Amino acid sequence: MLRGINVGGNTPVKMDALRSLVSALGHTDVTTYIQSGNVVFRSGDATTAKLEHGIEARLKSEPGVDVTVIVRTAAELLTVIRRNPFLPGADPATLYVIFLKEAPGRKAVTAIDSAHFAPDDFRLIGREIFARYPNGYGRSKMTNAYFEKALGVRGTARNWNTVTKLLQLAEKSAAKK
Numbered sequence: 001m002l003r004g005i006n007v008g009g010n011t012p013v014k015m016d017a018l019r020s021l022v023s024a025l026g027h028t029d030v031t032t033y034i035q036s037g038n039v040v041f042r043s044g045d046a047t048t049a050k051l052e053h054g055i056e057a058r059l060k061s062e063p064g065v066d067v068t069v070i071v072r073t074a075a076e077l078l079t080v081i082r083r084n085p086f087l088p089g090a091d092p093a094t095l096y097v098i099f100l101k102e103a104p105g106r107k108a109v110t111a112i113d114s115a116h117f118a119p120d121d122f123r124l125i126g127r128e129i130f131a132r133y134p135n136g137y138g139r140s141k142m143t144n145a146y147f148e149k150a151l152g153v154r155g156t157a158r159n160w161n162t163v164t165k166l167l168q169l170a171e172k173s174a175a176k177k
Contacts, residue, residue: 001037001038001039001069001070001071001072001099001156001158001166002018002036002037002038002039002059002067002068002069002156003037003067003068003069003070003154003155003156004037004067004068004156005036005037005065005067006035006036006037011065011067013037013059013063013065013067015032015035017063018032018037018039019031019032019039021055021058021059021062021063022039022041022055023041024058025054025055025058026043026044027041027042027043028041028042028043029041029042029173029176031169031173033162033165033166033169034162036158036162037067037156038158038162038166040166040169040170040173041173042173042174042176048071048072048073051069051071052069052070052071052101055069055071056068056069068101068154068155068156070099070100070101070154070155070156072099073170074167074170074171074173074174077163077166077167077170078167078171080097080099080128080163081163081164081167083125083126083128083130084097084130084160085123085125085130086121086123086130086132090132091134092160092161093159093160093161094132094133094134094136095130095131095132095133095159095160096130096131096132096133096137096157096158096159096160097128097129097130097131097157097158097160097163098128098129098131098144098147098155098156098157099127099128099155099156099157099158100127100128100129100147100151100153100154100155101127101153101154101155102127102153103126103127103153104124104151104152104153105151105152108150108151108152109124109151111150112150112151117140117141117142119134119135120132120133120134120135120140120142122142129147129155131157137157137159143157144156144157
């Protein structure tokens, strides 16, 4: 997942160029989903950190785009979906996941006053923030940028529909082995 591309005309990256770039790094079954920097691929035994670094470096050198890349495996996405503390119960259209580059420090997490954002709510589990926005994400002050600043960790937000679609695409790709 690429952070902050094709949003409001900023940091444009065409999906066909992204697919080509990821393929050129030796990854297979490369597919993208919508224009917001979601790419699913198969790779060898590289760690997620190595994958992130490789894609970030290539994006910076070729199209000259300096963005954060966050990688999750199909198994990790499945765990994310199973861990959502707002399901069952909440309307899936109000749910987002903020995928963090790394787990934040406990002190930074405990400093956040969740009551300040009511009726919006969140739960941090590992490297993911599960967020519920009953009045919509666009009206909230509990944004990806807020969490990045408060936690000191880069992240990228995806709505619940995108998270579940990415898992479907990842499982489809994994089944091709």
